[in-house]
Amino acid sequence: MKAIRVLQLCFLWLLVSAILLKSADCHSWKKKLPKPCKNLVLYFHDIIYNGKNAENATSALVAAPEGANLTIMTGNNHFGNLAVFDDPITLDNNLHSPPVGRAQGFYFYDMKNTFSAWLGFTFVLNSTDHKGTITFNGADPILTKYRDISVVGGTGDFLMARGIATISTDSYEGDVYFRLRVNITLYKCY
Amino acid sequence: MKAIRVLQLCFLWLLVSAILLKSADCHSWKKKLPKPCKNLVLYFHDIIYNGKNAENATSALVAAPEGANLTIMTGNNHFGNLAVFDDPITLDNNLHSPPVGRAQGFYFYDMKNTFSAWLGFTFVLNSTDHKGTITFNGADPILTKYRDISVVGGTGDFLMARGIATISTDSYEGDVYFRLRVNITLYKCY
Amino acid sequence: MKAIRVLQLCFLWLLVSAILLKSADCHSWKKKLPKPCKNLVLYFHDIIYNGKNAENATSALVAAPEGANLTIMTGNNHFGNLAVFDDPITLDNNLHSPPVGRAQGFYFYDMKNTFSAWLGFTFVLNSTDHKGTITFNGADPILTKYRDISVVGGTGDFLMARGIATISTDSYEGDVYFRLRVNITLYKCY
Numbered sequence: 001m002k003a004i005r006v007l008q009l010c011f012l013w014l015l016v017s018a019i020l021l022k023s024a025d026c027h028s029w030k031k032k033l034p035k036p037c038k039n040l041v042l043y044f045h046d047i048i049y050n051g052k053n054a055e056n057a058t059s060a061l062v063a064a065p066e067g068a069n070l071t072i073m074t075g076n077n078h079f080g081n082l083a084v085f086d087d088p089i090t091l092d093n094n095l096h097s098p099p100v101g102r103a104q105g106f107y108f109y110d111m112k113n114t115f116s117a118w119l120g121f122t123f124v125l126n127s128t129d130h131k132g133t134i135t136f137n138g139a140d141p142i143l144t145k146y147r148d149i150s151v152v153g154g155t156g157d158f159l160m161a162r163g164i165a166t167i168s169t170d171s172y173e174g175d176v177y178f179r180l181r182v183n184i185t186l187y188k189c190y
Numbered sequence: 191m192k193a194i195r196v197l198q199l200c201f202l203w204l205l206v207s208a209i210l211l212k213s214a215d216c217h218s219w220k221k222k223l224p225k226p227c228k229n230l231v232l233y234f235h236d237i238i239y240n241g242k243n244a245e246n247a248t249s250a251l252v253a254a255p256e257g258a259n260l261t262i263m264t265g266n267n268h269f270g271n272l273a274v275f276d277d278p279i280t281l282d283n284n285l286h287s288p289p290v291g292r293a294q295g296f297y298f299y300d301m302k303n304t305f306s307a308w309l310g311f312t313f314v315l316n317s318t319d320h321k322g323t324i325t326f327n328g329a330d331p332i333l334t335k336y337r338d339i340s341v342v343g344g345t346g347d348f349l350m351a352r353g354i355a356t357i358s359t360d361s362y363e364g365d366v367y368f369r370l371r372v373n374i375t376l377y378k379c380y
Numbered sequence: 381m382k383a384i385r386v387l388q389l390c391f392l393w394l395l396v397s398a399i400l401l402k403s404a405d406c407h408s409w410k411k412k413l414p415k416p417c418k419n420l421v422l423y424f425h426d427i428i429y430n431g432k433n434a435e436n437a438t439s440a441l442v443a444a445p446e447g448a449n450l451t452i453m454t455g456n457n458h459f460g461n462l463a464v465f466d467d468p469i470t471l472d473n474n475l476h477s478p479p480v481g482r483a484q485g486f487y488f489y490d491m492k493n494t495f496s497a498w499l500g501f502t503f504v505l506n507s508t509d510h511k512g513t514i515t516f517n518g519a520d521p522i523l524t525k526y527r528d529i530s531v532v533g534g535t536g537d538f539l540m541a542r543g544i545a546t547i548s549t550d551s552y553e554g555d556v557y558f559r560l561r562v563n564i565t566l567y568k569c570y
Contacts, residue, residue, distance in 0.1 A: 013203075013393075031378070031379070031380055032380070033349070033380045049445065049446075051446065060445045060446075060459070060460045061445070061446070062253075062443040062444055062445050062460045062461075062462055062488070063252040063253040063272065063442075063443040063462070064252055065239065065250045065251070065252050065260060066239075066241065066250075066251070066259065066260035066261050069446065070445060070446035071446050079250070079274075080250045080252045080274055081252075082252055082253070082272075082274065082296075082443065082462075084459075084460055084462065084488050084489075084490045084498070085490065086459075086490045086491045086492070086496070104490050104491070104496070104498055104519045105490070105498050105519075106462075106488065106490075106498065108252070108274050108296065109274075110274045110275065110276045110294050110295070110296075111276045111294070112276070116276070116294070118274070118294055118295050118296065118310075118311075118312065120310060120498075120500060120517065121498075122498065122517070122518050122519040124519050124521075133518060133519055133528070133529075133530070135517045135518050135519075135529075135530050135532070137310065137312070137325045137327065137342055137343055137517065137532075138312050138323060138325050138343065138345070139294045139295075139312040139314050139323055139325075141314075148323070148345035148346065149323075149325075149343075149345070150323070150325050150342065150343025150344060150345060150350075151343065152325070152327075152342040152343045152517055152530065152532040152533075153342075153517060153518065153529075153530025153531065153532045153544075154530060155518070155528035155529065155530060155544050156528065159413070159544065160530075160542050160543065160544070160567060160568075162350050163350065164343075164345050164349065164350070187350060188350075188411070189411070190411055190412070190413045203393075221568070221569070221570055222570070223539070223570045252443075253442040253443040253462065254442055255429065255440045255441070255442055255450060256429075256431065256440075256441070256449065256450035256451050269440070269464075270440045270442045270464055271442075272442055272443070272462075272464065272486075298442070298464050298486065299464075300464045300465065300466045300484050300485070300486075301466045301484070302466070306466070306484070308464070308484055308485050308486065308500075308501075308502065310500060327500065327502070327515045327517065327532055327533060328502050328513060328515050328533065328535070329484045329485075329502040329504050329513055329515075331504075338513070338535035338536065339513075339533075339535070340513070340515050340532065340533025340534060340535060340540075341533065342515070342517075342532040342533045343532075352540050353540065354533075354535050354539065354540070377540060378540075
């Protein structure tokens with residue numbers, strides 16, 4: 001009689017195991033969102049070259065539509081202006097705080113009827129806390145308070161990172177300076 | 191005797207479990223392709239600024255090689271022409287259908303001996319069906335009927351999307367208008 | 381008595397299974413790095429247009445900061461120069477070896493005080509060994525011997541590839557030619 005109970009127990013376990021295995025399946029149709037494995041809040045500071053600030057500028061226009069020059073942002077909400085940048089990253093919103101890395105990449109304004117940009121850039125981090133890079137791509141509807149862009153890759157501490165960054169404009173001064181707050185949430189870490 | 195049979199049964203189960211576990215392993219050398227979790231077919235429409243169509247244009251050349259201007263595509267299969275765009279996305283092939291979002295990004299022609307481009311752009315979708323972004327990167331050998339580019343990220347409904355988009359040129363009119371059909375297949379959804 | 385031993389054995393197995401299942405969980409906080417599933421070492425060759433080498437050039441400057449032209453690299457470590465390219469890929473370091481594909485994309489120099497670039501490009505491979513594309517994004521601190529950039533996507537044989545590429549400058553000749561060795565390590569293959 002005891003043997004039969006054991007037999008029943010084993011079959012029960014068979015059932016439970018099968019269900020558990022299914023939930024662990026990597027290839028299921030739709031997956032539950034994993035818990036974030038890393039969260040970083042960083043700021044970066046962009047000082048756009050305007051013909052007079054060569055020493056301080058961290059970015060410069062390098063392309064613009066027909067008829068525009070490269071020291072004055074175009075009308076039409078800067079449509080077509082493309083800048084490359086090498087901006088300091090700080091832990092707080094102070095431009096003069098010790099940088100923990102550089103934000104390097106490009107952005108361009110791509111809407112005629114409102115301020116909107118597209119970003120492709122890499123955070124190159126080199127501090128005691130973080131060594132490695134995170135690369136981002138995505139549309140940036142500047143006038144929206146919080147907008148999400150995609151983490152598309154990473155190296156070093158952020159090898160093959162996956163996730164998003166929530167960007168907000170922390171401050172700006174005309175067409176010369178802006179500061180972005182970047183709240184990075186990674187869902188895959190190695 | 192029964193007890194021994196139960197013992198055998200348990201060992202058999204041990205074996206089966208081990209095999210199942212191995213197949214569920216996320217870290218195996220080569221994984222079976224998961225089933226697609228989302229499929230979208232969308233069209234986007236690009237009207238290139240040529241100096242005369244400022245009102246209708248949705249894209250503009252902002253860079254070109256030495257000697258070229260930005261209202262006429264270069265010879266050499268447009269080699270070196272870089273455009274930024276903000277194009278309407280529609281569910282069918284009609285430019286005047288109600289847009290379900292915007293395709294925002296850039297492309298450039300990068301071959302001297304044939305028409306070929308490289309694309310970096312984001313679908314910003316904002317309809318009752320889909321809210322979120324999908325970002326794409328990749329080479330676009332324009333004269334090939336169907337060509338695949340990579341989905342490199344996503345936000346909102348497409349958080350951390352992975353997959354490919356199969357692009358085909360649905361129509362074009364000289365150097366002023368083209369319409370791309372984009373068949374997006376996502377293999378990872380959350 | 382035997383039946384009780386079997387019972388004990390089953391419970392032991394229950395415990396072991398639970399632990400194994402947990403380690404196979406795809407949604408764990410931090411995952412062990414999977415073993416590489418593909419490794420490729422390839423070279424690509426970039427010949428920059430300088431106004432005199434139209435026939436051989438495989439890349440051209442298409443954007444530069446105010447005041448610069450597009451046949452001479454800017455001072456300031458080429459800050460702001462943006463090039464588009466269609467470069468041959470070879471299996472060894474010989475420019476004249478039969479190409480196995482094309483490296484297509486763009487790079488720009490983005491630091492004023494040292495040589496550093498940002499790359500966005502695709503390896504379009506079409507050989508007996510490999511058919512498909514791999515797309516890369518990332519910062520390239522040129523003067524560092526080995527630097528990692530991100531694999532952000534892939535198609536064909538490299539569908540949804542994930543991993544990194546370790547780049548090293550294999551050779552260069554002034555501002556006209558450079559050759560990069562690219563050691564690609566993929567951790568996800570389908």
